[in-house]
Amino acid sequence: MLAQIANTDFHGFLPTRGSVMLDFVFLALFAVIPVMAWSIYLVKFRKPDETYKCEWHKRIQLALGVILLIAVTAFEIDMRFITKDWRSLAEASPYYASKLVDYSLWIHLCFAVPTPLLWIFVIIRAMQKFPKPAAPCEYSSCHMLWGKVAAIAMFMTALTGWVFYWLAFVA
Numbered sequence: 001m002l003a004q005i006a007n008t009d010f011h012g013f014l015p016t017r018g019s020v021m022l023d024f025v026f027l028a029l030f031a032v033i034p035v036m037a038w039s040i041y042l043v044k045f046r047k048p049d050e051t052y053k054c055e056w057h058k059r060i061q062l063a064l065g066v067i068l069l070i071a072v073t074a075f076e077i078d079m080r081f082i083t084k085d086w087r088s089l090a091e092a093s094p095y096y097a098s099k100l101v102d103y104s105l106w107i108h109l110c111f112a113v114p115t116p117l118l119w120i121f122v123i124i125r126a127m128q129k130f131p132k133p134a135a136p137c138e139y140s141s142c143h144m145l146w147g148k149v150a151a152i153a154m155f156m157t158a159l160t161g162w163v164f165y166w167l168a169f170v171a
């Protein structure tokens with residue numbers, strides 16, 4: 001059935017040329033970024049007696065990490081076995097011939113490739129170093145630095161991904 005979908009003019013569920021998975025990831029990032037921002041806001045602006053907010057931050061970040069892992073796996077399966085050739089979907093774009101679509105993809109990959117690795121690193125180290133339930137400790141300053149790097153990388157992955165999607169499948 002999935003192969004049938006890929007072989008018809010109807011690709012995804014948005015009125016664009018994107019495949020089901022491309023549409024899904026495009027939309028999912030609009031949910032992931034505000035949730036991540038809210039999770040960081042919880043720890044950043046907590047009062048001294050509100051350490052339970054650290055545990056909420058942990059739960060939200062772990063959930064986002066799992067969603068990220070599922071999205072990356074589903075995306076790889078889609079690109080390799082279902083859609084296979086995203087270029088045939090992007091050829092109708094006025095930015096395809098000038099290679100703007102390719103440049104935007106390269107910029108996107110500069111963020112999209114290291115981001116899952118950064119997230120795995122930040123999550124594993126946080127799980128090892130923070131007490132249970134999660135609370136500030138001597139590891140805090142290191143986590144706050146790498147947590148910021150991982151969060152900015154995620155935001156840039158989303159931003160550059162949206163630009164690529166628009167140039168390739170909407171324009």
Ligand code: HEM
Nearest residue numbers: 044054058061122126127134135136140144147148150151
């Ligand atoms: C990729 C996942 C994660 C990201 C991007 C992230 C990001 C951040 C950021 C940016 C801060 C600093 C907020 C500020 O400026 O005050 C922070 C604080 C904190 N995070 Fe995470 N975090 C992640 C996962 C986790 C996990 C899994 C845990 C628990 C095991 C955790 C526990 C904490 C705690 C306890 C603080 C407060 C530290 C303190 O104020 O002393 N984080 N996180």
